[in-house]
Amino acid sequence: MTSRELLARLVSFDTTSALSNLELIHFVQEYLAQYGVESQCIDDDTGSKANLYATIGPQDKCGIMLSGHTDVVPVKGQPWTSDPFTLTERDERLYARGSCDMKGFIASALAIVPQLSRQTLHMPVHLAFSYDEEVGCLGVRRMIDVMEGLPVRPAMAIIGEPTSMKVMIGHKGKRSVRVTVTGQSGHSAYPTEAVNAIEYAAELVAEIRRIHAEFKVNGPFDSDYRVPHTTLHVGVFNGGTALNIVPNQCTFDFEIRHLPQDDPDVILQRIQDYAAKVLLPDMLGVSVKVGFDFMTLSGYPGLYTAPDAAVVEFARGLLSEDSDVSKISFGTEGGLFSERLGIPAVVCGPGSIQQAHKADEYVSLAQLQACDGMMGRLVERVAR
Structure with a gap:
């Protein structure tokens, strides 16, 4: 044939x-x-x-x-x-x-x-x-x-x-990750007595965007690639049920497409540290039933x-x-x-x-x- x-x-x-x-x-x-x-x-x-x-x-x-x-x-x-x-x-x-x-x-x-x-x-x-x-x-x-x-x-x-x-x-290599943010629900008239999962998820998304911007400016770079540096991207974002309910959960998916010389574990750890050390303490001030969960969806070197x-x-x-x-x-x-x-x-x-x-x-x-x-x-x- x-x-x-x-x-x-x-x-x-x-x-x-x-x-x-x-x-x-x-x-x-x-x-x-x-x-x-x-x-x-x-x-x-x-x-x-x-x-x-x-x-x-x-x-x-x-x-x-x-x-x-x-x-x-x-x-x-x-x-x-x-x-x-x-x-x-x-x-x-x-x-x-x-x-x-x-x-x-x-x-x-x-x-x-x-x-x-x-x-x-x-x-x-x-x-x-x-x-x-x-x-x-x-x-x-x-x-x-x-x-x-x-x-x-x-x-x-x-x-x-x-x-x-x-x-x-x-x-490039790739790492895909799903983040689940658990907050504390409540009436939107009393938002200070709740933990808004969407808002904290958004703060973490903003940090991911800042890390991407750093790679864009500082590299490392490889001009053989059309996009010559490691990139981070958030592609899916879901949360909330009604406008008058402070959402208690939000999930989003992001990916790291990295140059072979960049370690995705190091990048992911930086994101996790920001969640645990910068965002979580403020959330815990309202409720102990809050947190961040990171689940790897897929990846290859x-x-x-x-x-x-x-x-x-x-x-x-x-x-x-x-x-x-x-x-x-x-x-x-x-x-x-x-x-x-x-x-x-x-x-x-x-x-x-x-x-x-x-x-x-x-x-x-x-x-x-x-x-x-x-x-x-x-x-x-x-x-x-």
Whole structure:
């Protein structure tokens, strides 16, 4: 099957993160089996989702890993002009949910399996396909747990997120946190006898904004990123029931998107200290049944791979045209592979992130063909 034919099959499976990805995983497993390639499914706790890991070539050598996530973001509420789960060609573009992010890369990787299986490889190619990347790089952690026990691990990894087929050597990390502020309710005519959870939540939000402003002014900075510094952002805020009731609870969600050299634990501790040392004492003056609760929702580490690392040279050598390496602000599973397994990684895949997560997502035919070219050169590299 060609990469285009495989892509049509892959996008036909609705693998929105809230749903199962097993139909897609079983399709891939059966496809690999046709060519004598054994694969391992690594299930989640519910048995409704799975990662897939396979090795083509010598089992006792490290080799190169091609990594991609199988889940996609929802289409609900988006004004698609064609069926998002049917690959549709218009104007040299292939439209479907996941065509760009990131089933195009997976299709291109699967398309070279017949060639790889027919040849004697001096270097293995590992396939690592995960679930629930879109909701915090969750599924790949289960796969990494298994890989930690392998006698031989990949020497390097290419993460096929959409980068317009440019080699990216770094990305920011992310920490998402939910804060619950508990106050003391009361009649709004007597606000001094109550603790307004919304107001104290707002004070903490203002502190988060001040910390963001400090990074904006003081850095550290990395000009390779479109936003060259660590950022903080509050995206969800909820509280209160009626205007004449002093609210006793408020919740808000914020995120830290940090440069690899910035420690999100240090930033989070600063926010927690402000709540505990500046805001809480005033609240306790009215009631002892008040406080702040911080719950981490998701997170993943940043990625930084040295420009002269072997994986960078390897990946650049697979491209038809050499170009400077750069960095991306969105996250990938590469940081987890690097941090937990010591596998140096780069990010390189077909399509633009600007087309992802929106209606009429697409990958251009030219980009998919460029990825096919990269995969063809990979076959030559590992077989010679």
